[in-house]
Amino acid sequence: xxxxxxxxxxxxxFCGCAxxxxxxxxxxxxxxxxxxxxGVLPVPNKAAVEACLKTALALNCEIxxxxxxxRKNYMYPDLPKGYQISQYxxxxxxxxxxxxxxxxxxxxxxxxxxxxxxxxxxxxxxHKAWESYVDLNRAxxxxxxxxxxxxxxSADEARDYAMELQALLRTVGASxxxxxxxxxxxxxxISIRRAGSEELGVKTELKNINSFRALHRAITFEVERQxxxxxxxxxxxxxxxxxxxxxxxxxxxxxxxxxxxxxxxPEPDIPPLELDxxxxxxxxxxxxxxxxxxxxxxxKELPAADxxxxxxxxxxxxxxxxxxARGVPPAATANWIVNEVAPTGKIPSPENLAELVRLxxxxxxxxxxxxxxxxxxxxxxxxxxxxxxxHGYAQMSDESELRVLAQAVIDANPxxxxxxxxxxxxxxxxxxxxxxxxxxxxxxxxxxxxxxKLLA
Ligand SMILES: [Zn+2]
Numbered sequence: 001x002x003x004x005x006x007x008x009x010x011x012x013x014f015c016g017c018a019x020x021x022x023x024x025x026x027x028x029x030x031x032x033x034x035x036x037x038x039g040v041l042p043v044p045n046k047a048a049v050e051a052c053l054k055t056a057l058a059l060n061c062e063i064x065x066x067x068x069x070x071r072k073n074y075m076y077p078d079l080p081k082g083y084q085i086s087q088y089x090x091x092x093x094x095x096x097x098x099x100x101x102x103x104x105x106x107x108x109x110x111x112x113x114x115x116x117x118x119x120x121x122x123x124x125x126x127h128k129a130w131e132s133y134v135d136l137n138r139a140x141x142x143x144x145x146x147x148x149x150x151x152x153x154s155a156d157e158a159r160d161y162a163m164e165l166q167a168l169l170r171t172v173g174a175s176x177x178x179x180x181x182x183x184x185x186x187x188x189x190i191s192i193r194r195a196g197s198e199e200l201g202v203k204t205e206l207k208n209i210n211s212f213r214a215l216h217r218a219i220t221f222e223v224e225r226q227x228x229x230x231x232x233x234x235x236x237x238x239x240x241x242x243x244x245x246x247x248x249x250x251x252x253x254x255x256x257x258x259x260x261x262x263x264x265x266p267e268p269d270i271p272p273l274e275l276d277x278x279x280x281x282x283x284x285x286x287x288x289x290x291x292x293x294x295x296x297x298x299x300k301e302l303p304a305a306d307x308x309x310x311x312x313x314x315x316x317x318x319x320x321x322x323x324x325a326r327g328v329p330p331a332a333t334a335n336w337i338v339n340e341v342a343p344t345g346k347i348p349s350p351e352n353l354a355e356l357v358r359l360x361x362x363x364x365x366x367x368x369x370x371x372x373x374x375x376x377x378x379x380x381x382x383x384x385x386x387x388x389x390x391h392g393y394a395q396m397s398d399e400s401e402l403r404v405l406a407q408a409v410i411d412a413n414p415x416x417x418x419x420x421x422x423x424x425x426x427x428x429x430x431x432x433x434x435x436x437x438x439x440x441x442x443x444x445x446x447x448x449x450x451x452x453k454l455l456a
Contacts, residue, residue, distance in 0.1 A: 001158060003146045003165060005175045006115070006183040007051035013114040013142035014042030014085065014270075022181055026120075026135035034140035036080035041269050044069070048112060048142035049273070050283065051174040052092045055144055056110040057284050058172045061096030068272040069112075072262045077134055078117040086113035086145075088264040090272070098148075098168070099292060100160045106149035115141040144174070150189070150200060155219040159212050162186055167291040167312045179210050186215050190222045192230070201226070202236040206243055206250060218243040222250050288314065301330045306338050315347050322350035328357045340371055346378040356384040363443050369393045397443040399450070405442060406450045409435045420455055428452075 011018055015033035032040045056063060070088035091111035097104050117139040123130035146165065152158045166184060169177040177184040191203035204222060209215045226236050240254040295311035298320070302310070310316045316337055323333045336357055341347060348356075356377065360370040365388055373387045380387075387393075396402065409431055410417050419427035428448065435447055 001148045001152060001161065001189065002187040003162065004185045004187070005055075005144045005146065005165075005169055005177055007048040007112070007142040007144055008173060008175050009045055009047040009051065009142055011045060011047075012140040013045050013048055013112070014140055017140065019141060020137035024137055026133070026137060029137045030139070034080070035136060036082070036139075042085060042267075044270060044273070045142060049092070051142075052110060052112045052144050053275070053280065053283055054172045054287065055146070055169060055174040056093030056096065057280075058168050058174075058287055058290055059093075059096035059098055059107045059110060059146070061093035061107060061110055063093050063275055063280050064090065065277075066090060066272050066274055067092050069267040069270045070264045071267050072113075072264055074262055076116070077132070078119050078136075078139070080117065080136060080139060084114060084116065085267055085270075086264075087111035092275075098161065098164060100157065100164050103151070103153075103157065105151045105157075105161055108147045108149050110144055110146050113143050113145060115139065115143050150191075152188075155216045155223070158186075158188055158219055159216045162215055163212060163312075164291065171288055171291050171314045179212070182210060185210055188215065188219055190219060190226070191236070192223055192226045201230075202238050204236065204238065204250075205240045207240055207253065209243055214243055214245060217248060218250055221248065225250065289317075291317075302334045306334045309338055309342060310334060313342075316342060319347055319350055319353065323353045323357070326350060326354040328354045329361070332357050332361055336370075336374070340374055344375070344378075346375075348374060348378045352377050352383055359384055359388060363395055363397065363445060364388070365393045366395055366441055366444070368440055369395075393441075395443040396439055396441050397446055399446070402442060402447050402450050403454075405435060405439055406447060406454055409438065409451065410454060417455065 007013075009019065012029075012034055015031050017029045017031050017034055020029035033042055053063060067087065068090045069085050071083040072086045072088070073083040075082060091109040093111070094107075094109040096107035096110070098107060099105070115138045117134055117136040120133040120135060121130065122133065148161070152161055162184075166177045166179075169175040169184075175183060179185070186209040187205060187207055188209070189203045189205045191201040193199060193201045204226070206218050206222065209218055222241070229236055237252075239252050241250040242253050243250055291311045294317050295307050298307035298311055298317075310320050319341065320330075320333060320337055323337075324330050333353070336353065341353070353374075356370055356374055359365050359373075360367055365373065369388075370384075373384045373391075373393070376382070376387050377384050396405075413431055413434055416427040416430040420431070428451070431451055432444070432448055435442060435451070436444070439447075
């Protein structure tokens with residue numbers, strides 16, 4: 001699998017142009033360098049080199065003493081120079097690995113290159129008047145290419161690998177790796193072989209897959225297509241294929257006969273980079289705890305699904321660890337993070353989350369109230385206690401009030417009451433649901449105890 005990831009930098013790979021937002025007007029983030037005008041000199045972006053090295057180190061790669069850039073020559077309207085500056089035989093790193101579950105996926109290399117521009121096709125089918133436009137805002141945006149060895153064995157593994165990589169890139173801060181924004185694109189190479197055979201079959205390459213779901217579906221489709229072709233006596237042609245989201249199938253784009261010879265040669269305008277050992281060791285030491293390590297630690301105290309979700313984001317993992325460090329129970333903290341914080345993406349301070357979880361656990365406010373207190377706290381930065389005081393939130397915990405309420409619920413639900421008395425304990429759920437409907441602010445624990453007492 002080849003994965004292209006946009007390095008997190010403020011400016012482009014070889015010039016000072018700012019990275020454009022997705023909706024920026026076309027050709028507003030361009031200069032002489034990224035437009036490929038004659039006589040200009042590219043200068044490598046140190047932040048991009050750093051992002052690439054951090055990624056490589058997190059992937060256990062070896063970093064060579066010397067690395068260089070090369071020209072990859074081809075002709076296409078989105079490539080203003082007529083070549084892309086990439087890396088050929090001396091990449092920034094090689095020979096690493098990433099572990100997913102109990103499988104070790106070897107990483108062949110992580111190198112740095114520049115992105116191309118974008119073509120926009122518009123036209124009028126009826127009058128056969130077609131026009132194509134070029135937007136060079138993306139030309140020269142730094143890309144890391146991460147290439148794995150053929151160690152992935154299924155669509156599931158390929159998706160897990162891509163997800164793990166995304167978590168790792170975000171954790172080390174090398175990329176936002178947002179697939180919807182085109183910051184991470186996958187190109188799986190797929191071949192099948194007979195069970196027991198060691199030899200890899202003829203492969204096809206799928207281009208530019210931009211979601212985990214599409215990655216899984218496209219590989220599943222392609223495996224089945226190849227299997228049917230071989231079993232019906234046909235053969236698999238080595239080619240590049242695209243994925244059609246609307247038709248949910250792959251389709252041929254380019255066959256090997258037309259594969260280009262890129263005539264790679266060293267980029268004469270950029271001297272080879274000497275990678276200072278002290279700098280590399282400094283970067284290695286600065287790497288945060290990786291998602292796989294966080295996840296294993298969290299699995300010891302949380303359900304696996306919660307551990308995976310929280311460990312997948314450095315922000316959530318930090319929030320969890322710092323909230324629990326304040327003495328709040330892990331399960332309750334994780335529950336609030338998974339159900340309330342993660343879906344909104346708005347991260348409260350650990351102090352405020354800890355205070356909120358305690359207010360709910362102690363029965364001072366209901367879960368429902370807690371949810372709106374949390375939202376208000378994130379918006380305004382005020383503490384949950386302040387917000388609770390201001391709104392006069394408080395649970396109904398008074399025993400005589402609760403007794404009247406519980407009796408009303410029993411009177412209104414003769415069937416559930418009879419069921420419960422006949423030993424069907426799940427009938428309590430219906431009674432509690434009615435009680436919550438009547439009094440959302442009732443202290444649920446105290447109310448259910450009272451119900452039980454009255455029913456007995
Ligand atoms: Zn530029």
